[in-house]
Amino acid sequence: LKTGKQSLPIIVCTIAVSLLIAFVLHKALRIPSKISTLVGVGSSICGGSAIAAVAPVIDADENQTSLSLATIFILNAVALFVFPVIGHWLGMGQTQFGTWAAIAIHDTSSVVGAGAAYGEEALKVATTVKLTRALWIIPLSLVSALIFRQKGKKIQIPWFIFWFVVAMLVNTYCNLPTQLTHGISVAARCGLSATLFLIGGGLSIEVIRKVGLKPLVLGIILWAVISVASLAVILLL
Secondary structure (H helix, E strand, O other): OHHHHHHHHHHHHHHHHHHHHHHHHHHHOOOOHHHHHHHHHHHHHHHHHHHHHHOOOOOOOHHHHHHHHHHHHHHHHHHHHHHHHHHHHHOOOHHHHHHHHHHHOOOHHHHHHHHHHHOHHHHHHHHHHHHHHHOOHHHHHHHHHHHOOOOOOOOOOOHHHHHHHHHHHHHHHOOOOHHHHHHHHHHHHHHHHHHHHHHHHOOOHHHHHHHOOHHHHHHHHHHHHHHHHHHHHHHHO
C-alpha cells in the first residue's frame, strides 16, 4: 500500500495520457477502434494481460487481439534489454529504476526481468508498483464494457475480474500453503501461455498486410511518450 500510494499519481497520469493519445491516433491513423483500444490498454496497464482481459469485453476478434499482442510483445522484448542500459547510463538509483520500469514496461514478466537485471531492490520496487498498476484492469474492463456495448445486447460483465479480487484477498489474509499457491501460479502461467499461443495461431499474414504497420506505430508512440514522461518525472522528484 505504501509503495503503491507513492507511485499512484504517476500511474494515473500515464494511463490517462496513453488512452487519450490512443484515441487521437486512432482517428489520425485510421486504425480500427478495437485494435487501438487494445494497444492503448496494453501500453498503459499491463501488456498482454490487459489485452486478454479487455478483448472479450469489447468483443474483439482473434485477429484484432493477435495484432495487439504482437505489438506489445515486440516492445517488451526491446525494453527488457534497453531499459537497464539506460538506467545505468543515467545513474538511476534502485528505487528510481524500479518505479520507471514498472510504469514504462508493459508486461509484468518483462518488468520483473528488467528489475532483476538492475538489482534486488529495483526488482522489489518494480514488482510492487507493477502490481498496483495492474489493478487498473478492473475499472478499465468495466468502462470498456459500457463504451463498446451494442444496442439490443446486454453488457458482458467480466466476472473473472471479481474472482481476481477474491483471489488477491484470499492470498493476502489466508495462510495458504506455499506449495498450493506456487502450483496455482505455475498452472495459471501455462494456461495463459497456451491461450495466447492459440490466439496467435489464428493470425494470418494476409491480415497483417491488410492492417499494415499502424498498430506497431501506435504502440511505439505510446511507449515513447510514457517512457520519456515518466522518466522525466521520476528524475525530477
